Amino acid sequence: MAGNETGRRHSRDDVAEAALRILDDLGLADLTMRRLAGALDVQPSALYWHFPNKQTLLAELADRIVAARTAEPLAEVAAWQDAVRAEADALRDALLAYRDGAEVVSSTLALGLGSPGTVDRLALAVARGGFDVETSRRSATALLHFVLGHVSHEQQRIQYDSLGVLVDHPESPLDEDDPAAAFAFGVGLFVGGLELSRSRT
Amino acid sequence: MAGNETGRRHSRDDVAEAALRILDDLGLADLTMRRLAGALDVQPSALYWHFPNKQTLLAELADRIVAARTAEPLAEVAAWQDAVRAEADALRDALLAYRDGAEVVSSTLALGLGSPGTVDRLALAVARGGFDVETSRRSATALLHFVLGHVSHEQQRIQYDSLGVLVDHPESPLDEDDPAAAFAFGVGLFVGGLELSRSRT
């Protein structure tokens, strides 16, 4: 691990790493500047030398979380439908890799922060189907909204299951027995909608 | 207005109304229990007689926000596609009616609180197309995620425009010039995907 536990001075990267560790161990609610400072054996005010505020720190975490995707642009030969599905799956995997990952990315995105790379990649995959830029962009943001919402619920359910030790689920219509299948279905709807809009041109 | 400004005692409804007013005037970030208590001329602890905690209060607000939809089940004769689009539009309108409405509903939903009526209504509209219960439910949640994500961004942009007085938009790919059109496009993708899945049976 990169964080120095003996020496006293830290880099911006150390702070981000420690924050990611707290996020994964305790969740977003417990990721406070004071706790983070404590983990680094530092006063809370020290963090503000590395990041101007908490939002910026969270944006950095969001970027690191989504950047961990498998990433390869996928063989050019593959059908655009497969490319879209692959991008969506990779994004879901990246979000699931960290506790509350979807919420971190979602809130960062909602604040207009974070790198636009995520939408761009999705849009690129869609554009391979021959759709114009505007259509590709709109499809990508719509799909992104679905992915974030879906994985948010998925992660919240995980947390409840491990905490409430199974609430004998009250049959909430948003709870899923097979998250992966429900996810694939949702992505399929998008791809299908795009296919149909194309055959209608 | 229902809230009594002269008498000292309040009902649960008074508290919810005052909270909605603060939400609409100042936004979710400024809707604190202490500020709410101040608006009601009451100690913060008094609120906990009406609501067990803040989350429950927010869930109540979320229910009120979405319950304000035009609601009529739509003529039975209408095509299911129109029913889905109408439900989506009505939901968007309801969310837009209150400042940060989408965020309130979204966070409440993410916590598993709030009435399941919203998903049920969407699912019902989808089911009119002859889809089975599982498909209808999954489609409804996917569509709901899109609606919430979309309107969240829309409302955040409104706030930025009124605050930052136009940031000469940095061309973020998530910003929309025509939100209503982008919304209709996203909903159309869903409906199209459903149509295609039907024609493939």
Add this chain to the structure above:
DNA sequence: ACCTGAACACCGTTCAAGT
């Protein structure tokens, strides 16, 4: 370049007690 110490202006929630 990186951090301390101390403060400012807040939070949500609990609980005994009052009317």
Add this chain to the structure above:
DNA sequence: ACCTGAACACCGTTCAAGT
């Protein structure tokens, strides 16, 4: 039935000053 008063255990952020 509805509220007060006082406390508990926290927050994010700023800023002069230190090394």
